[in-house]
Amino acid sequence: MRSLQYISLFFILLMFACRKDCALPPTNPVTVEQDWEKFLGNYAVYDTLGNFMYQMSIVHFSEINDFGVEVDSILITNFADTLDLATKFKFKTDDRILDIGVHHPIIDYNGKSWHVSGLSDDSNTSVLENYIVNDTLVMYFKMTNIAYYINEAVPYYFCECKHVAVKQ
Numbered sequence: 001m002r003s004l005q006y007i008s009l010f011f012i013l014l015m016f017a018c019r020k021d022c023a024l025p026p027t028n029p030v031t032v033e034q035d036w037e038k039f040l041g042n043y044a045v046y047d048t049l050g051n052f053m054y055q056m057s058i059v060h061f062s063e064i065n066d067f068g069v070e071v072d073s074i075l076i077t078n079f080a081d082t083l084d085l086a087t088k089f090k091f092k093t094d095d096r097i098l099d100i101g102v103h104h105p106i107i108d109y110n111g112k113s114w115h116v117s118g119l120s121d122d123s124n125t126s127v128l129e130n131y132i133v134n135d136t137l138v139m140y141f142k143m144t145n146i147a148y149y150i151n152e153a154v155p156y157y158f159c160e161c162k163h164v165a166v167k168q
Helices: 002-017 035-039
Strands: 041-046 052-064 070-079 083-088 102-107 113-118 136-144 158-167
Touching: 035 052, 035 070, 083 102, 083 113
Parallel strands: none
Antiparallel strands: 041 052, 041 158, 052 070, 070 083, 102 113, 113 136, 136 158
């Protein structure tokens, strides 16, 4: 009889010991910054000598890709003081790198065609191009109208450009 009491007591203790604990919500919810968020904002753009050139802004938008999947994209308004550039945001191993991709052709504010492509880091300088440091982004890109300038009756233009964009 005594063993039956011990078994009953064991099962009662087991029922109360094995209860589901309620998880409490965190008191300070953690927000995770998306990779593209660090690039968003309004920028004053300078040449490499520090002379002001133009204003630019970067905003986020979502679009549907060729496979029907929603992807993060960015719109650079007043890129190179010439055009608006929309591109899918490319996730990199280092989330501080901005890759603008290749755009051929892309139309400027005057209806003229351009080839614009991002260039990789310039190994001749100690500055990291296309890499955001604090609030500064040195954009290194190629911009040319070689395929269009004759048909569009505009002067030929080619530039491997470096623009220093400082977030305001």
